[in-house]
Amino acid sequence: MNRMAKFKGLLLLFILFLLQCEVPFENNARLLIKGQIVDENNQPISNSQINVFVRRDENFLYNSDPSNEDSGVLLGGTTSDIDGTFSLITLLGKDEDFVIEVYGGEDFSKYMYRTNTETYIPDDYLIDLETISLPKKAFFEFNIIRSSPAGTELQYNFNYTSIPCLEVYEDGVLNEVETACYKQMNRGRFLDDERPDASGDFLSFLGANVIFTYSINDQPEVVEVLTIDDINFEFNFNY
Amino acid sequence: MRILLVCTLFFSIILNSQNSDDEFNDRKIDSSEVEVFQKTAIFTLGVFQPIINDDSNIGKGANGNLSFKLGGQLFVYKRFFVGGFFNSTYLDITDISFTGKYKRSYVTTSYLQFGYEFSVSKKLSFAASIAPIGYADYRNYIKKNRVNQQHDSAKVLIYETYLSYDVSDRFSIFIDYSYRTDTTNIRTAPEIQSNFSKIKYHNFGIGLKFTINNGNFFSNL
Numbered sequence: 040m041n042r043m044a045k046f047k048g049l050l051l052l053f054i055l056f057l058l059q060c061e062v063p064f065e066n067n068a069r070l071l072i073k074g075q076i077v078d079e080n081n082q083p084i085s086n087s088q089i090n091v092f093v094r095r096d097e098n099f100l101y102n103s104d105p106s107n108e109d110s111g112v113l114l115g116g117t118t119s120d121i122d123g124t125f126s127l128i129t130l131l132g133k134d135e136d137f138v139i140e141v142y143g144g145e146d147f148s149k150y151m152y153r154t155n156t157e158t159y160i161p162d163d164y165l166i167d168l169e170t171i172s173l174p175k176k177a178f179f180e181f182n183i184i185r186s187s188p189a190g191t192e193l194q195y196n197f198n199y200t201s202i203p204c205l206e207v208y209e210d211g212v213l214n215e216v217e218t219a220c221y222k223q224m225n226r227g228r229f230l231d232d233e234r235p236d237a238s239g240d241f242l243s244f245l246g247a248n249v250i251f252t253y254s255i256n257d258q259p260e261v262v263e264v265l266t267i268d269d270i271n272f273e274f275n276f277n278y
Numbered sequence: 279m280r281i282l283l284v285c286t287l288f289f290s291i292i293l294n295s296q297n298s299d300d301e302f303n304d305r306k307i308d309s310s311e312v313e314v315f316q317k318t319a320i321f322t323l324g325v326f327q328p329i330i331n332d333d334s335n336i337g338k339g340a341n342g343n344l345s346f347k348l349g350g351q352l353f354v355y356k357r358f359f360v361g362g363f364f365n366s367t368y369l370d371i372t373d374i375s376f377t378g379k380y381k382r383s384y385v386t387t388s389y390l391q392f393g394y395e396f397s398v399s400k401k402l403s404f405a406a407s408i409a410p411i412g413y414a415d416y417r418n419y420i421k422k423n424r425v426n427q428q429h430d431s432a433k434v435l436i437y438e439t440y441l442s443y444d445v446s447d448r449f450s451i452f453i454d455y456s457y458r459t460d461t462t463n464i465r466t467a468p469e470i471q472s473n474f475s476k477i478k479y480h481n482f483g484i485g486l487k488f489t490i491n492n493g494n495f496f497s498n499l
Binding site for chain 2: 061067068070113114127128
């Protein structure tokens with residue numbers, strides 16, 4: 040009897056576990072997702088991969104393998120046409136992490152749309168992403184070398200546009216607090232005798248401006264605007 | 279639930295009619311009765327091949343497999359009958375870009391039909407019917423071997439004909455054809471709504487009928 044009770048308990052737990060794993064779907068519903076993918080020059084990007092997931096984390100934006108399906112349940116996928124347009128029909132999975140991922144290839148930045156379909160059904164069962172710009176990625180590599188005598192100090196900062204774009208929508212309205220789309224980032228430090236040189240890199244996109252601000256020995260700040268005109272942009276600075 | 283209700287109602291009526299079957303067996307049949315239409319009820323078991331019209335997204339993205347149906351007809355006045363049927367249709371999803379991502383659908387349908395049966399010859403019968411009241415449940419299986427599924431529902435309209443050949447007093451074989459239109463309850467974006475609103479089928483079937491010969495149901499009450 041005791042063994043039977045244990046068995047029933049385990050069975051109940053197993054069933055509960057299975058039910059928890061299942062994604063609830065809206066009955067009698069299909070979602071249409073559409074849009075157009077363009078690059079930084081408004082030129083269409085064909086063969087971009089568009090995937091729709093529920094229970095998906097944000098690793099896609101930062102992971103080198105965009106096809107990674109370790110997390111989430113794939114609801115559907117398609118590729119953009121030659122004119123960059125796409126449309127995709129999916130079931131409506133009800134989840135707080137309903138995600139649309141757009142991947143234009145290794146050369147381009149990535150885009151992610153996230154919303155909560157547990158509490159919100161898109162109007163007319165349509166998500167129109169309209170025009171999504173995936174600017175071409177560019178590596179900005181910098182080398183700062185001190186050529187002046189010892190004791191010279193430098194305070195520098197790079198202000199640049201980061202490339203991943205995460206748009207978070209709540210009830211169909213953009214949540215600007217949680218959205219992180221082409222955010223302005225800063226990277227800088229103070230150089231002195233202990234550490235006179237610096238080098239590094241960051242990702243931005245082709246055509247973007249990087250604002251380089253520096254000050255030598257507490258003199259007034261100098262601002263330089265650098266336009267990234269090559270996918271491997273190198274910036275050397277001596278002070 | 280609706281399937282169960284329709285089936286229960288129908289079969290309880292048919293089984294009631296069998297109570298007078300014994301009386302029929304005891305009756306003397308004279309030559310004048312040979313011309314009288316004797317059928318009370320017919321039970322049907324059959325298989326059919328559904329072919330989906332490709333004028334809907336489900337039609338473009340799914341293929342029908344061999345399916346089955348069962349049900350019965352009750353002759354209420356002369357050769358006019360009322361039928362209650364249950365069928366199960368199996369669909370494989372072949373192109374998820376039209377349907378959404380799932381593997382297959384089991385469509386269970388129950389419907390009530392009204393029709394008329396003609397005698398073509400002594401052993402050959404032809405019938406035509408319409409089923410204006412019907413309900414279909416599409417169970418869409420998202421993953422194999424898992425309970426994960428989504429449902430679509432539809433109202434069903436079926437036009438059906440069959441040709442049956444009596445192989446004995448009680449058994450006959452038949453072939454049938456039906457044209458079926460499912461008006462679905464699927465909601466989607468206005469620009470593709472019409473692609474999901476109706477699903478049309480041509481069904482070609484074959485099967486076995488078991489006949490209870492006791493004259494019209496109401497004339498025996």
